[in-house]
Amino acid sequence: MTANQNHTPLPTGNDITLPWHLRLPKPLEKDFRLYFRASAAKSTPWALALVAFLIVSAMFIESRISVDVLSFSWRSRLFTLMLTGGCLVLLRKPQWRNWLHEATLVLAFAISLTGNYLGVTIEPSLSYPFFLHTPLAILMICILIRVPFYVALGSSAIMIACMIFSLQLNPGRYPFEPTTLVLVSLAFTCTGLFGQYVYERLLRQYFLSEHVLFQHRNELHSANLVLENQATVDGMTGCINRRGMESRLNHLYHQLKQKTPDAPERITLILFDIDFFKQYNDTYGHPAGDECLKKVASVPLGMVQSDTDFVARYGGEEFVITLADSSFNDALVFAERMRNRVEQLGIPHSGSRISQVVTISVGVACSDSNAENGGQLLKMADEALYQAKGSGRNRVALMSNQGVVEVLN
Numbered sequence: 001m002t003a004n005q006n007h008t009p010l011p012t013g014n015d016i017t018l019p020w021h022l023r024l025p026k027p028l029e030k031d032f033r034l035y036f037r038a039s040a041a042k043s044t045p046w047a048l049a050l051v052a053f054l055i056v057s058a059m060f061i062e063s064r065i066s067v068d069v070l071s072f073s074w075r076s077r078l079f080t081l082m083l084t085g086g087c088l089v090l091l092r093k094p095q096w097r098n099w100l101h102e103a104t105l106v107l108a109f110a111i112s113l114t115g116n117y118l119g120v121t122i123e124p125s126l127s128y129p130f131f132l133h134t135p136l137a138i139l140m141i142c143i144l145i146r147v148p149f150y151v152a153l154g155s156s157a158i159m160i161a162c163m164i165f166s167l168q169l170n171p172g173r174y175p176f177e178p179t180t181l182v183l184v185s186l187a188f189t190c191t192g193l194f195g196q197y198v199y200e201r202l203l204r205q206y207f208l209s210e211h212v213l214f215q216h217r218n219e220l221h222s223a224n225l226v227l228e229n230q231a232t233v234d235g236m237t238g239c240i241n242r243r244g245m246e247s248r249l250n251h252l253y254h255q256l257k258q259k260t261p262d263a264p265e266r267i268t269l270i271l272f273d274i275d276f277f278k279q280y281n282d283t284y285g286h287p288a289g290d291e292c293l294k295k296v297a298s299v300p301l302g303m304v305q306s307d308t309d310f311v312a313r314y315g316g317e318e319f320v321i322t323l324a325d326s327s328f329n330d331a332l333v334f335a336e337r338m339r340n341r342v343e344q345l346g347i348p349h350s351g352s353r354i355s356q357v358v359t360i361s362v363g364v365a366c367s368d369s370n371a372e373n374g375g376q377l378l379k380m381a382d383e384a385l386y387q388a389k390g391s392g393r394n395r396v397a398l399m400s401n402q403g404v405v406e407v408l409n
Protein backbone atom coordinates (compact mmCIF):
# COMPACT_ATOMS: atom_id res chain seq x y z
CA MET A 1 0.00 0.00 0.00
CA THR A 2 1.39 3.37 -0.95
CA ALA A 3 1.53 6.38 1.33
CA ASN A 4 -1.08 8.03 -0.83
CA GLN A 5 -3.48 5.11 -0.48
CA ASN A 6 -3.02 5.23 3.26
CA HIS A 7 -4.53 8.68 3.37
CA THR A 8 -7.49 8.06 1.08
CA PRO A 9 -10.58 8.68 3.20
CA LEU A 10 -13.25 6.01 3.30
CA PRO A 11 -16.28 6.87 1.13
CA THR A 12 -19.25 7.86 3.25
CA GLY A 13 -21.90 7.31 0.63
CA ASN A 14 -22.92 10.99 0.78
CA ASP A 15 -20.72 11.70 -2.22
CA ILE A 16 -22.64 9.24 -4.39
CA THR A 17 -24.96 11.19 -6.66
CA LEU A 18 -28.35 9.76 -7.42
CA PRO A 19 -29.67 9.84 -10.97
CA TRP A 20 -32.69 12.13 -11.41
CA HIS A 21 -34.99 9.19 -12.12
CA LEU A 22 -34.25 7.80 -8.64
CA ARG A 23 -33.23 4.26 -9.53
CA LEU A 24 -30.48 2.43 -7.69
CA PRO A 25 -28.56 -0.61 -8.96
CA LYS A 26 -30.91 -3.63 -9.00
CA PRO A 27 -29.85 -5.45 -5.81
CA LEU A 28 -29.85 -2.17 -3.87
CA GLU A 29 -33.22 -1.18 -5.31
CA LYS A 30 -34.79 -4.32 -3.83
CA ASP A 31 -33.29 -3.61 -0.39
CA PHE A 32 -34.42 0.00 -0.67
CA ARG A 33 -38.06 -1.00 -1.29
CA LEU A 34 -38.09 -2.94 1.97
CA TYR A 35 -36.44 -0.02 3.71
CA PHE A 36 -38.95 2.41 2.21
CA ARG A 37 -41.88 0.32 3.37
CA ALA A 38 -40.47 0.04 6.86
CA SER A 39 -39.88 3.78 7.10
CA ALA A 40 -43.32 4.61 5.65
CA ALA A 41 -44.97 2.13 8.03
CA LYS A 42 -43.69 4.14 10.97
CA SER A 43 -45.53 7.30 9.94
CA THR A 44 -48.60 5.74 8.32
CA PRO A 45 -50.68 5.05 11.46
CA TRP A 46 -50.35 8.72 12.42
CA ALA A 47 -51.13 9.79 8.89
CA LEU A 48 -54.23 7.60 8.77
CA ALA A 49 -55.33 8.89 12.16
CA LEU A 50 -54.95 12.41 10.78
CA VAL A 51 -57.04 11.49 7.72
CA ALA A 52 -59.76 10.15 10.04
CA PHE A 53 -59.60 13.37 12.05
CA LEU A 54 -59.93 15.46 8.86
CA ILE A 55 -62.96 13.50 7.71
CA VAL A 56 -64.71 13.85 11.07
CA SER A 57 -63.89 17.59 11.10
CA ALA A 58 -65.23 17.95 7.55
CA MET A 59 -68.48 16.27 8.57
CA PHE A 60 -68.76 18.54 11.58
CA ILE A 61 -68.22 21.69 9.48
CA GLU A 62 -70.68 20.45 6.84
CA SER A 63 -73.33 19.86 9.49
CA ARG A 64 -72.86 23.45 10.64
CA ILE A 65 -72.95 24.97 7.14
CA SER A 66 -75.61 22.94 5.44
CA VAL A 67 -77.49 19.90 6.61
CA ASP A 68 -78.32 19.22 2.94
CA VAL A 69 -74.70 18.66 2.06
CA LEU A 70 -74.21 16.38 5.07
CA SER A 71 -77.26 14.33 4.16
CA PHE A 72 -75.50 13.44 0.90
CA SER A 73 -71.93 13.33 2.04
CA TRP A 74 -72.17 11.22 5.19
CA ARG A 75 -72.22 7.91 3.26
CA SER A 76 -68.99 8.55 1.41
CA ARG A 77 -67.40 10.04 4.52
CA LEU A 78 -68.39 6.99 6.58
CA PHE A 79 -67.10 4.68 3.86
CA THR A 80 -63.75 6.49 3.88
CA LEU A 81 -63.64 6.41 7.66
CA MET A 82 -64.27 2.65 7.68
CA LEU A 83 -61.54 2.08 5.11
CA THR A 84 -59.13 4.27 7.08
CA GLY A 85 -59.96 2.40 10.30
CA GLY A 86 -59.54 -0.92 8.47
CA CYS A 87 -56.10 0.15 7.24
CA LEU A 88 -55.11 1.16 10.78
CA VAL A 89 -56.15 -2.23 12.15
CA LEU A 90 -54.31 -4.08 9.37
CA LEU A 91 -51.11 -2.11 9.86
CA ARG A 92 -50.88 -3.23 13.47
CA LYS A 93 -49.79 -6.64 12.20
CA PRO A 94 -46.26 -6.63 10.77
CA GLN A 95 -47.11 -9.18 8.05
CA TRP A 96 -49.83 -6.86 6.74
CA ARG A 97 -47.38 -3.99 6.47
CA ASN A 98 -46.12 -5.61 3.29
CA TRP A 99 -49.42 -4.51 1.78
CA LEU A 100 -49.04 -0.99 3.07
CA HIS A 101 -48.70 0.75 -0.24
CA GLU A 102 -51.30 -1.34 -2.01
CA ALA A 103 -53.75 -0.68 0.82
CA THR A 104 -53.00 3.04 0.64
CA LEU A 105 -53.66 3.13 -3.07
CA VAL A 106 -56.94 1.23 -2.76
CA LEU A 107 -57.99 3.67 -0.07
CA ALA A 108 -57.10 6.70 -2.17
CA PHE A 109 -58.87 5.30 -5.24
CA ALA A 110 -61.94 4.46 -3.21
CA ILE A 111 -62.12 7.99 -1.81
CA SER A 112 -61.56 9.55 -5.18
CA LEU A 113 -63.99 7.31 -7.12
CA THR A 114 -66.85 7.59 -4.62
CA GLY A 115 -66.33 11.36 -4.62
CA ASN A 116 -66.39 11.55 -8.40
CA TYR A 117 -69.38 9.21 -8.67
CA LEU A 118 -71.39 11.21 -6.15
CA GLY A 119 -70.19 14.42 -7.75
CA VAL A 120 -71.82 13.53 -11.09
CA THR A 121 -74.95 11.92 -9.67
CA ILE A 122 -76.21 14.35 -7.04
CA GLU A 123 -77.66 17.80 -7.22
CA PRO A 124 -75.30 20.12 -9.15
CA SER A 125 -75.32 22.64 -6.35
CA LEU A 126 -74.02 20.05 -3.91
CA SER A 127 -71.50 18.31 -6.17
CA TYR A 128 -68.59 20.63 -5.43
CA PRO A 129 -67.50 19.03 -2.11
CA PHE A 130 -67.40 15.60 -3.72
CA PHE A 131 -65.01 16.61 -6.45
CA LEU A 132 -62.66 17.81 -3.75
CA HIS A 133 -62.21 14.17 -2.80
CA THR A 134 -59.78 13.73 -5.66
CA PRO A 135 -57.25 16.38 -4.58
CA LEU A 136 -57.66 15.16 -1.01
CA ALA A 137 -56.86 11.59 -2.05
CA ILE A 138 -53.86 12.78 -4.09
CA LEU A 139 -52.60 14.81 -1.17
CA MET A 140 -53.09 11.83 1.08
CA ILE A 141 -51.08 9.55 -1.15
CA CYS A 142 -48.32 12.01 -1.73
CA ILE A 143 -47.83 13.73 1.56
CA LEU A 144 -49.55 11.94 4.38
CA ILE A 145 -49.08 8.34 3.38
CA ARG A 146 -45.75 7.75 1.77
CA VAL A 147 -45.86 5.69 -1.37
CA PRO A 148 -42.98 5.50 -3.84
CA PHE A 149 -42.77 8.47 -6.15
CA TYR A 150 -43.57 6.60 -9.36
CA VAL A 151 -46.59 4.92 -7.80
CA ALA A 152 -47.85 8.29 -6.58
CA LEU A 153 -47.25 9.81 -10.01
CA GLY A 154 -49.16 7.03 -11.83
CA SER A 155 -52.08 6.92 -9.44
CA SER A 156 -52.45 10.71 -9.33
CA ALA A 157 -52.57 10.75 -13.12
CA ILE A 158 -55.28 8.07 -13.14
CA MET A 159 -57.32 9.93 -10.50
CA ILE A 160 -57.17 13.19 -12.41
CA ALA A 161 -58.11 11.37 -15.61
CA CYS A 162 -61.14 9.87 -13.78
CA MET A 163 -62.09 13.32 -12.56
CA ILE A 164 -61.88 14.87 -16.03
CA PHE A 165 -63.89 11.97 -17.42
CA SER A 166 -66.62 12.45 -14.77
CA LEU A 167 -66.81 16.15 -15.51
CA GLN A 168 -66.99 15.46 -19.25
CA LEU A 169 -69.89 13.05 -18.75
CA ASN A 170 -72.16 15.85 -17.64
CA PRO A 171 -70.98 19.06 -19.26
CA GLY A 172 -72.64 22.23 -18.11
CA ARG A 173 -74.17 20.61 -15.08
CA TYR A 174 -71.99 22.29 -12.51
CA PRO A 175 -72.27 25.67 -10.89
CA PHE A 176 -68.53 26.23 -11.30
CA GLU A 177 -65.90 25.97 -14.00
CA PRO A 178 -64.70 22.32 -14.36
CA THR A 179 -61.37 23.61 -15.68
CA THR A 180 -60.81 25.42 -12.38
CA LEU A 181 -61.45 22.22 -10.49
CA VAL A 182 -59.01 20.29 -12.65
CA LEU A 183 -56.40 23.03 -12.30
CA VAL A 184 -56.80 23.05 -8.52
CA SER A 185 -56.33 19.26 -8.52
CA LEU A 186 -53.28 19.59 -10.75
CA ALA A 187 -51.79 22.14 -8.37
CA PHE A 188 -52.38 19.73 -5.47
CA THR A 189 -50.83 16.94 -7.51
CA CYS A 190 -47.70 18.90 -8.40
CA THR A 191 -47.13 20.07 -4.83
CA GLY A 192 -47.73 16.62 -3.44
CA LEU A 193 -45.54 14.92 -6.02
CA PHE A 194 -42.73 17.40 -5.52
CA GLY A 195 -42.82 16.73 -1.77
CA GLN A 196 -42.88 13.00 -2.46
CA TYR A 197 -39.92 13.25 -4.86
CA VAL A 198 -37.83 15.20 -2.35
CA TYR A 199 -38.76 12.85 0.45
CA GLU A 200 -37.90 9.75 -1.54
CA ARG A 201 -34.66 11.24 -2.79
CA LEU A 202 -33.51 12.10 0.73
CA LEU A 203 -34.49 8.66 1.92
CA ARG A 204 -32.54 7.05 -0.91
CA GLN A 205 -29.50 9.17 -0.18
CA TYR A 206 -29.68 8.24 3.48
CA PHE A 207 -30.18 4.56 2.63
CA LEU A 208 -27.26 4.65 0.22
CA SER A 209 -24.88 6.25 2.72
CA GLU A 210 -25.98 3.78 5.40
CA HIS A 211 -25.56 0.91 2.96
CA VAL A 212 -22.11 2.02 1.86
CA LEU A 213 -21.02 2.51 5.46
CA PHE A 214 -22.42 -0.87 6.37
CA GLN A 215 -20.54 -2.48 3.51
CA HIS A 216 -17.32 -0.77 4.58
CA ARG A 217 -17.82 -1.83 8.16
CA ASN A 218 -18.22 -5.42 6.96
CA GLU A 219 -15.14 -5.20 4.76
CA LEU A 220 -13.12 -3.73 7.62
CA HIS A 221 -14.35 -6.44 9.93
CA SER A 222 -13.35 -9.20 7.49
CA ALA A 223 -9.96 -7.53 6.89
CA ASN A 224 -9.45 -7.34 10.66
CA LEU A 225 -10.28 -11.00 11.04
CA VAL A 226 -7.77 -11.92 8.31
CA LEU A 227 -5.10 -9.71 9.90
CA GLU A 228 -5.82 -11.08 13.36
CA ASN A 229 -5.60 -14.57 11.98
CA GLN A 230 -2.33 -13.80 10.20
CA ALA A 231 -0.96 -12.21 13.37
CA THR A 232 -1.74 -15.19 15.60
CA VAL A 233 -1.30 -18.20 13.33
CA ASP A 234 2.00 -19.88 12.56
CA GLY A 235 2.16 -19.92 8.77
CA MET A 236 4.19 -23.11 8.51
CA THR A 237 2.35 -25.52 10.79
CA GLY A 238 -1.09 -23.89 11.01
CA CYS A 239 -0.84 -23.86 14.80
CA ILE A 240 -1.48 -20.73 16.83
CA ASN A 241 1.75 -18.81 17.30
CA ARG A 242 3.31 -17.87 20.62
CA ARG A 243 1.65 -14.47 20.76
CA GLY A 244 -1.77 -15.98 20.10
CA MET A 245 -1.14 -18.68 22.64
CA GLU A 246 -0.21 -16.23 25.36
CA SER A 247 -3.25 -14.10 24.76
CA ARG A 248 -5.61 -17.12 24.70
CA LEU A 249 -4.01 -18.69 27.75
CA ASN A 250 -4.22 -15.41 29.67
CA HIS A 251 -7.84 -15.05 28.67
CA LEU A 252 -8.65 -18.58 29.84
CA TYR A 253 -6.81 -17.98 33.09
CA HIS A 254 -8.64 -14.72 33.61
CA GLN A 255 -11.97 -16.51 33.16
CA LEU A 256 -10.84 -19.24 35.55
CA LYS A 257 -9.82 -16.77 38.24
CA GLN A 258 -12.88 -14.55 37.85
CA LYS A 259 -15.13 -17.62 37.71
CA THR A 260 -17.07 -16.14 34.79
CA PRO A 261 -20.08 -18.18 33.58
CA ASP A 262 -18.11 -19.62 30.65
CA ALA A 263 -14.95 -20.21 32.69
CA PRO A 264 -13.32 -23.65 32.35
CA GLU A 265 -13.12 -25.84 35.47
CA ARG A 266 -9.37 -26.20 35.02
CA ILE A 267 -6.69 -25.70 32.37
CA THR A 268 -4.20 -28.39 31.52
CA LEU A 269 -1.10 -27.56 29.57
CA ILE A 270 0.89 -30.08 27.55
CA LEU A 271 4.31 -28.93 26.36
CA PHE A 272 6.31 -31.11 23.98
CA ASP A 273 9.55 -30.90 22.10
CA ILE A 274 11.01 -33.03 19.29
CA ASP A 275 13.92 -35.14 20.46
CA PHE A 276 17.31 -34.40 18.88
CA PHE A 277 15.84 -32.06 16.36
CA LYS A 278 19.13 -30.26 15.87
CA GLN A 279 20.60 -33.56 14.69
CA TYR A 280 17.57 -34.09 12.42
CA ASN A 281 18.28 -30.78 10.72
CA ASP A 282 21.97 -31.59 10.53
CA THR A 283 21.27 -35.00 8.97
CA TYR A 284 18.41 -34.25 6.59
CA GLY A 285 18.70 -30.50 6.06
CA HIS A 286 16.52 -27.58 7.11
CA PRO A 287 13.73 -28.04 4.49
CA ALA A 288 13.28 -31.66 5.60
CA GLY A 289 13.25 -30.34 9.19
CA ASP A 290 10.37 -28.06 8.22
CA GLU A 291 8.44 -30.98 6.73
CA CYS A 292 9.06 -32.96 9.89
CA LEU A 293 7.71 -30.10 12.03
CA LYS A 294 4.54 -29.96 9.91
CA LYS A 295 3.94 -33.70 10.21
CA VAL A 296 4.52 -33.72 13.96
CA ALA A 297 2.25 -30.69 14.47
CA SER A 298 -0.52 -32.38 12.49
CA VAL A 299 -0.81 -35.05 15.20
CA PRO A 300 -2.08 -32.85 18.08
CA LEU A 301 -3.97 -30.67 15.58
CA GLY A 302 -5.93 -33.78 14.57
CA MET A 303 -6.57 -34.76 18.16
CA VAL A 304 -7.91 -31.49 19.57
CA GLN A 305 -11.68 -31.37 19.36
CA SER A 306 -13.17 -28.76 21.65
CA ASP A 307 -13.33 -25.13 20.50
CA THR A 308 -11.64 -23.91 23.66
CA ASP A 309 -8.69 -26.32 23.27
CA PHE A 310 -5.85 -25.33 20.99
CA VAL A 311 -2.40 -26.25 19.70
CA ALA A 312 0.30 -23.59 19.59
CA ARG A 313 3.84 -23.49 18.32
CA TYR A 314 5.67 -22.20 21.34
CA GLY A 315 9.16 -22.03 19.89
CA GLY A 316 11.18 -23.63 17.06
CA GLU A 317 10.36 -27.29 17.73
CA GLU A 318 8.36 -26.82 20.91
CA PHE A 319 4.58 -27.03 20.94
CA VAL A 320 1.91 -26.38 23.56
CA ILE A 321 -1.52 -27.96 23.74
CA THR A 322 -3.99 -26.25 26.04
CA LEU A 323 -6.94 -28.28 27.19
CA ALA A 324 -9.74 -26.51 29.01
CA ASP A 325 -12.06 -28.56 31.22
CA SER A 326 -10.32 -31.95 30.66
CA SER A 327 -9.45 -33.82 33.82
CA PHE A 328 -5.75 -34.20 34.59
CA ASN A 329 -6.02 -37.94 33.85
CA ASP A 330 -7.65 -37.30 30.47
CA ALA A 331 -4.86 -34.85 29.67
CA LEU A 332 -2.25 -37.50 30.53
CA VAL A 333 -4.02 -40.01 28.29
CA PHE A 334 -4.04 -37.36 25.54
CA ALA A 335 -0.31 -36.71 26.01
CA GLU A 336 0.62 -40.38 25.97
CA ARG A 337 -1.55 -41.08 22.91
CA MET A 338 0.02 -38.11 21.11
CA ARG A 339 3.54 -39.24 21.95
CA ASN A 340 2.67 -42.68 20.64
CA ARG A 341 1.11 -41.36 17.42
CA VAL A 342 4.17 -39.22 16.63
CA GLU A 343 6.35 -42.29 17.06
CA GLN A 344 3.92 -44.26 14.84
CA LEU A 345 4.39 -41.67 12.07
CA GLY A 346 7.69 -43.47 11.55
CA ILE A 347 9.62 -40.43 10.30
CA PRO A 348 13.19 -41.76 9.94
CA HIS A 349 15.67 -40.09 12.28
CA SER A 350 19.12 -41.69 12.03
CA GLY A 351 20.60 -38.86 14.11
CA SER A 352 18.50 -39.73 17.18
CA ARG A 353 20.32 -41.48 19.98
CA ILE A 354 17.19 -43.18 21.35
CA SER A 355 15.19 -44.33 18.32
CA GLN A 356 15.29 -44.87 14.56
CA VAL A 357 12.30 -42.53 14.14
CA VAL A 358 11.30 -39.05 15.27
CA THR A 359 10.02 -38.99 18.87
CA ILE A 360 8.86 -36.34 21.30
CA SER A 361 9.20 -35.67 25.01
CA VAL A 362 6.21 -34.30 26.84
CA GLY A 363 5.61 -32.32 30.03
CA VAL A 364 2.12 -31.88 31.53
CA ALA A 365 0.89 -29.44 34.21
CA CYS A 366 -2.55 -28.50 35.47
CA SER A 367 -4.07 -25.35 36.96
CA ASP A 368 -5.32 -27.41 39.94
CA SER A 369 -1.74 -27.07 41.19
CA ASN A 370 -0.68 -23.73 42.62
CA ALA A 371 -0.07 -22.07 39.26
CA GLU A 372 -1.32 -18.50 39.57
CA ASN A 373 -1.20 -17.66 35.90
CA GLY A 374 -0.44 -19.00 32.44
CA GLY A 375 3.26 -18.18 32.78
CA GLN A 376 3.59 -20.26 35.94
CA LEU A 377 1.69 -23.13 34.37
CA LEU A 378 4.06 -23.07 31.40
CA LYS A 379 7.02 -23.08 33.74
CA MET A 380 5.67 -26.17 35.53
CA ALA A 381 5.05 -27.97 32.23
CA ASP A 382 8.60 -27.00 31.19
CA GLU A 383 10.04 -28.49 34.38
CA ALA A 384 8.13 -31.71 33.68
CA LEU A 385 9.40 -31.70 30.07
CA TYR A 386 12.94 -31.20 31.32
CA GLN A 387 12.55 -34.28 33.51
CA ALA A 388 11.10 -36.26 30.60
CA LYS A 389 14.20 -35.36 28.58
CA GLY A 390 16.48 -36.17 31.50
CA SER A 391 14.82 -39.54 31.98
CA GLY A 392 15.67 -40.73 28.48
CA ARG A 393 13.29 -38.72 26.17
CA ASN A 394 10.33 -40.14 24.20
CA ARG A 395 8.18 -40.09 27.33
CA VAL A 396 5.59 -38.13 29.27
CA ALA A 397 6.29 -36.47 32.62
CA LEU A 398 3.80 -34.58 34.74
CA MET A 399 3.97 -31.94 37.40
CA SER A 400 1.68 -33.27 40.12
CA ASN A 401 -0.66 -30.98 42.00
CA GLN A 402 1.70 -31.29 44.94
CA GLY A 403 4.51 -29.81 42.83
CA VAL A 404 6.41 -33.08 42.32
CA VAL A 405 7.47 -34.24 38.88
CA GLU A 406 6.58 -37.82 37.98
CA VAL A 407 7.83 -39.48 34.85
CA LEU A 408 5.52 -42.04 33.24
CA ASN A 409 7.15 -45.35 32.18
Ligand SMILES: Nc1nc2c(ncn2[C@@H]2O[C@H](COP(=O)(O)OP(=O)(O)OP(=O)(O)O)[C@@H](O)[C@H]2O)c(=O)[nH]1
Pocket residue numbers: 273274275276277278279281285286287288289290293315316317389
Ligand atom coordinates in the same frame (compact mmCIF):
# COMPACT_ATOMS: atom_id res chain seq x y z
N1 LIG B 1 13.96 -26.99 10.17
C1 LIG B 1 13.73 -26.15 11.17
N2 LIG B 1 14.45 -26.19 12.27
C2 LIG B 1 14.18 -25.38 13.30
C3 LIG B 1 13.11 -24.46 13.22
N3 LIG B 1 13.05 -23.78 14.40
C4 LIG B 1 14.08 -24.26 15.18
N4 LIG B 1 14.75 -25.22 14.53
C5 LIG B 1 15.87 -25.97 14.98
O1 LIG B 1 15.52 -26.78 16.10
C6 LIG B 1 16.74 -27.07 16.75
C7 LIG B 1 16.51 -27.10 18.24
O2 LIG B 1 17.66 -27.64 18.81
P1 LIG B 1 17.82 -27.83 20.33
O3 LIG B 1 17.18 -26.74 21.09
O4 LIG B 1 19.30 -28.08 20.60
O5 LIG B 1 17.03 -29.13 20.65
P2 LIG B 1 17.21 -30.63 20.21
O6 LIG B 1 18.28 -30.79 19.19
O7 LIG B 1 15.89 -31.14 19.79
O8 LIG B 1 17.67 -31.36 21.50
P3 LIG B 1 16.69 -31.90 22.62
O9 LIG B 1 15.55 -31.01 22.69
O10 LIG B 1 17.55 -31.87 23.87
O11 LIG B 1 16.36 -33.29 22.23
C8 LIG B 1 17.77 -26.04 16.32
O12 LIG B 1 18.77 -26.69 15.55
C9 LIG B 1 17.00 -25.10 15.45
O13 LIG B 1 17.76 -24.67 14.33
C10 LIG B 1 12.35 -24.42 12.03
O14 LIG B 1 11.41 -23.67 11.87
N5 LIG B 1 12.67 -25.28 11.05
